[in-house]
Amino acid sequence: MHSRQRLFIILFIIILLFPLGSIYASVDYRSYPEKSEIITDPVTNTGETVLIFADVLATNEDQNSLYIRLEDDRVVDINSNGMSKSEYRQNITVQINNTSIFGNIEKGSYIQIYGDLRDESTVIDAEVVVVDYQDSSDYNYMYGISLLGAFFAILYFFKHWRINLRVGCFQPRGRNDG
Structure with missing residues (x-):
């Protein structure tokens, strides 16, 4: 294959790939509040849409809800004795009334929750819940x-x-x- 042919093929492939980059750049990727933000300032994040990964603590089929705990470890101080960590925890109720659920939710399941925070970030109205089966x-x-x-x-x-x-x-x- 001659150099001109190779150059033409490379340029053709680059021209074909260029629209993919512009499509990727035009998509609105929403940044969600971090777990630490939800725990430390729950009132500010009320009404926000979130994507959270967590373990299921318990389920309540009567109320169509499940319970998760948000945990965040922060390094507070570093000194000659090592690091001092501070643990932040908050229990959250996940309402699953009109929710698309992918998988079987049980206590201990690792799940992804997409929904809206309400009641000072203590309740998530879930739109989609996905169970992660990877072990x-x-x-x-x-x-x-x-x-x-x-x-x-x-x-x-x-x-x-x-x-x-x-x-x-x-x-x-x-x-x-x-």
Whole structure:
């Protein structure tokens, strides 16, 4: 392949990819209040839309609600004895009346909650709740499949290319010049 052809292909790909960047830049990504902000200043954050990740402490099917705890550890002081931490905790009720729920919610489940804060940030009116199922076996499966895919990619690469140690580069198989 000639240099002009390569340059044309590279420019064509860049021109094709440019709209993707402008689409990404035009999307309004909303910043949500942090857990520490909700805990330290609950009145200010009332009415805000939040995205929170938390463990379920308990569920109440009669009231269509569940309970979570927001926790935040802050370093208050660093001295010769080490770090002094201060723990902030706040229990929050999550109302799930008209909520899209993805997964089975039980005590101890790790969930993602998207909704609006109310009642001085002690209640979340959830719009969407997603249960995170990932545990150690999920990660082992993910890493195992990734390693298997990497193995096949390397195998395929070396099926079509070889290392030329004299020149210090890769060459297509069947080509002996260099």
